[in-house]
Amino acid sequence: MMKHKYAVVGTGGRIPMFIDPIAGLYRDTSELVGLCDLSATRRRWHLQRLIREYGIDPIPDYAAEDFDVMLKERRPDTVIVCVPDYLHHDYIVRSLEFGANVISEKPLTIDAEKFAVIDAAVRRTGRSVRTTFNYRWAPGASKVRQLIASGAIGTVKHIDFEYMLNTSHGADYFRRWHSYKKFSGGLLVHKATHHFDLINWWIDAIPETVFAMGNLVFYGKENAVARGQEALTRYPRYTGVPESEGDPFRMNLEGDPTLKALYRDAESDSGYLRDENVFRDGITIEDSMSATVRYRTGAMLSYSLNAYCPCEGFRVSISGDAGRLEYAERHAAHIITGDRELKIEPNASRGASLRLQNLFSDPQEIPVHMPESGHGGADPLIQEQIFSANPPPEHLGRNAGHEQGAASLLVGAAANHSMKIGAPVRITDLFNLRPECQRLSQLI
Ligand SMILES: NC(=O)c1ccc[n+]([C@@H]2O[C@H](COP(=O)([O-])OP(=O)(O)OC[C@H]3O[C@@H](n4cnc5c(N)ncnc54)[C@H](O)[C@@H]3O)[C@@H](O)[C@H]2O)c1
Structure with missing residues (x-):
């Protein structure tokens, strides 16, 4: 039986929801063929994890600018879009134009203009987009x-x-x-x-x-200062800042192996700070x-x-x-x-x-x-619906x-x-x- 080929873009915190069942429970019918992300550290950390945990064979990973190369080389049937929300429409449209169907994390996109672009691409290509309302x-x-x-x-x-x-x-x-x-x-x-x-x-x-x-x-600096909590606003981020110890809003990226591997160790290749101060200006x-x-x-x-x-x-x-x-x-x-x-x-x-x-x-x-x-038990059920070769009949209209x-x-x-x-x-x-x-x- 031919396996359904999936490629993913956006290998951050949420992507295990999709790549783990493909590599694990549904491996007989599904296959991961490519990973794309602007951070090489993040995409390779997930890849190594899948190799270690599920014994998959190594597969190519692609930088963000090589997304279209991934589509051409790996020819996925479906692309899973799991990047920050404002980027969904761009990757959805490029995947549809290539000829793949799309599974997009919620929200489908962030405004009406970007939705119009997605809608036009669905009509033009005849392909489908699933929104994962778990x-x-x-x-x-x-x-x-x-x-x-x-x-x-x-x-x-x-x-x-x-x-x-x-x-x-x-x-x-x-x-x-x-x-x-x-x-x-x-x-x-x-x-x-x-x-x-x-x-x-x-x-x-x-x-x-x-x-x-x-x-x-x-949140934001002004509100903390007005409450008399100016001390909580003095550092731009938490990790590596001794002054922030004891701050109830502190997030220590070095205190958790997954956070460290995915975000702290990837700061130099992506510039993404996962732990900015919630009481800073500019929110x-x-x-x-x-x-x-x-x-x-x-x-x-x-x-x-x-x-x-x-x-x-x-x-x-x-x-x-x-x-x-x-x-x-x-x-x-x-x-x-x-x-x-x-x-x-x-x-x-x-x-x-x-x-x-x-x-x-x-x-x-x-x-x-x-x-x-x-x-609350939702994720395994939607995974079954997405990845199983014979998903249980769906009478409640939960697929969107x-x-x-x-x-x-x-x-x-x-x-x-x-x-x-x-x-x-x-x-x-x-x-x-x-x-x-x-x-x-x-x-x-
Ligand atoms: N359904 C749910 O319950 C649920 C839960 C969490 C997140 N989400 C959704 O999942 C999506 C991802 O969220 P997350 O928590 O994994 O975020 P995240 O910040 O952990 O991961 C986003 C990833 O996208 C990558 N990225 C950023 N810009 C990119 C670009 N131009 N090209 C390629 N990759 C790029 C980042 O490097 C990062 O690895 C969001 O749309 C979010 O709304 C849904």
């Missing part, structure tokens, strides 16, 4: 979809969604490329694309109008955001995201004309132990709860099992193409625009995403 595959999220699709709460009219990022995970977006809007689109694109996608998919609706507000209220994204969204079906969403919370997770209430669902996940608290070592998550605080209440009825608790691994990728990123893009002009923004004014459709499931 959150859809988490057991709790899937259960919510099942219940709504079965009519358990009638027609959905209103959603209230609050997401909390803690001072470990949330802070991490302020240490590197994510902290610049031109690279990540800000958290309303980079992070909220997961949340807007869940909502679009849960209620099977396409978003129409967005009004958003946001601000940088916690251009928000850490506190609210958005109101109206859907083409008439449903309304009230959304909020904060990136400096003591704990992490989300809660969502979905109201329909026959009842209401309340779903909450607690992921991790960020606490600091007595020896000042950062600790994420005492296990006892993790969990999920799902409650269904119909009009004029008692509430029912519905059990949800939340596995420890891979984004480029249009469904756009339906969520365009909410964030419209939110960015709305924050700029101080007024609601119609998504169709940014990109006319199949104006004849109301339902997400009508999109590719």
Whole structure:
């Protein structure tokens, strides 16, 4: 049997999600044929790791400027795009033009203009782009979809969604490329694309109008100084800076072998600093955001995201004309132990709860099992769907193409625009995403 050939671009922190199953569990049907990254240290570290851990044969690795050479020489069937968000469109389009299909990490891209370029390339080439919305595959999220699709709460009219990022995970977006809007689109694109996608998919609706507000209220130099924490702003980064020891936001790249190998040892060939001070000047994204969204079906969403919370997770209430669902996940608290070592998550605080209440009825608790691994058990399921020769039939519509990728990123893009002009923004004014459709499931 011919193996499906994969090449990857972007060999940073996320890429094991794809290359490990190709080299391991799905090796009988899949083959990794090339790795591309601007850092030779990073791409070779992953390659050596795969050789060591899975016994794969050595394969060529390519510098960023040789991406097209990789395509010509290695002739992948599918290219996996895992570079910083603002670069996705460029590598997606070049892969499609070559004749490969694409798997792109979320967000598909960061604004409507770049999405238009992807959309045109899909139409021109007839190739496909999958957006890896792994959150859809988490057991709790899937259960919510099942219940709504079965009519358990009638027609959905209103959603209230609050997401909390803690001072470990949330802070991490302020240490590197994510902290610049031109690279990540800000958290309303980079992070909220997961949340807007869940909502679009849960209620099977396409978003129409967005009004958003946001601000940088916690990270950044000015905020720390205003809180009397000027001492935390005195160094540009953490690693190798004795003065930063004891700083609860410190990240020590030398304290973790993977961080050291991937980022510290690669500083000289990529210039990428993974541990910049979260209380420095120049951050251009928000850490506190609210958005109101109206859907083409008439449903309304009230959304909020904060990136400096003591704990992490989300809660969502979905109201329909026959009842209401309340779903909450607690992921991790960020606490600091007595020896000042950062600790994420005492296990006892993790969990999920799902409650269904119909009009004029008692509430029912519905059990949800939340596995420890891979984004609450989501990653192994989407990997099976992507890489298995015979993936289990998918009845929940969890596979997403480029249009469904756009339906969520365009909410964030419209939110960015709305924050700029101080007024609601119609998504169709940014990109006319199949104006004849109301339902997400009508999109590719
Ligand atoms: N679905 C999820 O849960 C999830 C989780 C984490 C990251 N992601 C996504 O995965 C993608 C990668 O994130 P990450 O955490 O691995 O980031 P990262 O910074 O660790 O890695 C990015 C890699 O891209 C490389 N790169 C940068 N510019 C390049 C260029 N011009 N050409 C080639 N390579 C280049 C960097 O050298 C680096 O190795 C992002 O789009 C992110 O949104 C998704």
